[in-house]
Amino acid sequence: MDPYDSRAPESFRSLVRPGDIDLEIDRSRFLGLARQVASEEEAQAFLAEVRSDHPTATHVVWAWIIGPGGLQMRASDDGEPQGTAGVPTLEVLKKEGLSDVVVATVRYFGGVKLGAGGLIRAYTRAAAEAVQAGGPTSMVRQKAVTLTVPYPHEGRLTYQFNDHHWPVEKVFDAAVHYHFFVPEKLEAAATAWLLGLTGGDARLVWGDLTYAPLPDDLDLSFLTEA
Numbered sequence: 001m002d003p004y005d006s007r008a009p010e011s012f013r014s015l016v017r018p019g020d021i022d023l024e025i026d027r028s029r030f031l032g033l034a035r036q037v038a039s040e041e042e043a044q045a046f047l048a049e050v051r052s053d054h055p056t057a058t059h060v061v062w063a064w065i066i067g068p069g070g071l072q073m074r075a076s077d078d079g080e081p082q083g084t085a086g087v088p089t090l091e092v093l094k095k096e097g098l099s100d101v102v103v104a105t106v107r108y109f110g111g112v113k114l115g116a117g118g119l120i121r122a123y124t125r126a127a128a129e130a131v132q133a134g135g136p137t138s139m140v141r142q143k144a145v146t147l148t149v150p151y152p153h154e155g156r157l158t159y160q161f162n163d164h165h166w167p168v169e170k171v172f173d174a175a176v177h178y179h180f181f182v183p184e185k186l187e188a189a190a191t192a193w194l195l196g197l198t199g200g201d202a203r204l205v206w207g208d209l210t211y212a213p214l215p216d217d218l219d220l221s222f223l224t225e226a
Contacts, residue, residue, distance in 0.1 A: 001038065001100050003141045003184075003209035007068040010185060011140045014100045016213055019134025025122045027110025032130030034103045037064070040072055043102040050104045058109040061123055063090035064102035070094075080107075084119035092127040096136055103127045137213045142181040144207035145190075149176050153198045160197065165217040181212060189223040 001008055019034035033050060037043045043064045051060055063075035063086050073094075075086030089103050105126040114122060149157060154176045161168050161178070168180040182190045187206070194202045 001068065001139070001211055003211055005068060007071075008141070009068060011138050012068075012099045012211075013097045013136055014139045014211075015098070015131070015134035016137050017135050019130040019132065021126065021129040021133055023122075023126055023129070024110075025125075026112040026114055026118070028112065028114070028122070029106075029108040029110065030122055030126040031106040032103065032126035032133075033106070034101060034127070034130035034134040036100055036134070037066060037102050038100060040064070040066055040074075046102055047104055050106060054106045056108075057106045059085070059107040060104055061085040061089060061107065062102065062104040063087075063093060063127070065090070065093045065099050066102075067099065070099055080119055080123075081116055084116050085123045088120045088124040089127040092124060092131060096131055098131070098136060100139075101131070101134075103130055105130070139211040140214050141184045141209060142212055142214075143184050143187055143209055145180060145182055146205045146207070147178040147180070147194060148203040148205075149178075149198055149201055151176055153201060157194075157197060164219050164222070165215060166220075167215060167218075181210070183214070183220070184209060186220060186223045193223060 001012060015034060015036040021032040023030040035046050037046060043066065047062055054060065059078045059080055061076060061078050061080060066072040073090060075090040077085040089105060093101055093103065105123055166180060168178045171177040191204060194204065
């Protein structure tokens with residue numbers, strides 16, 4: 001998702017890591033592979049890699065949802081009976097409310113036919129378990145910022161960041177520099193808070209927008225209430 005796209009939301013659900021699972025169902029092997037992708041081109045490149053890694057697979061079923069509001073939704077049964085593989089995979093993504101995600105399920109046929117119902121259950125299970133392995137979470141539009149302050153403010157600021165479980169990277173030279181991310185909607189509130197803490201001594205340089213998950217224990221309620 002491009003955070004600069006005028007249609008892009010403040011947040012959306014996606015994956016934080018690759019999700020890979022391996023199942024055996026009635027002697028067939030199902031490999032579920034879930035990835036976060038930013039475009040259809042990335043999704044297609046991933047699928048090409050999967051096919052290259054599994055040249056003898058019976059089927060490589062896939063589905064993706066990409067873009068603001070799930071603008072691009074596609075699915076393929078890859079030779080399985082129509083509606084038994086790609087659509088169930090897509091339904092898993094829709095049920096989880098995910099975007100910018102592609103799921104591929106590689107099947108090695110084991111000699112036992114599963115029937116339409118069995119195929120739907122197998123591909124649904126493979127996709128759902130791959131998605132869960134990928135850690136579905138909320139991706140929040142954030143801005144990178146560098147905060148520079150004189151040394152006398154370092155102790156108080158470090159205490160405040162730690163108290164709110166706000167991850168920062170510190171660099172020391174002639175001054176103290178904090179590198180961290182702020183949810184875009186809280187930019188003004190964070191600026192006011194930091195200027196207040198430092199008596200106006202803080203210098204903030206705002207950087208690029210990005211999407212990233214917020215730490216589970218990060219508490220920024222004090223900014224929203226300010």
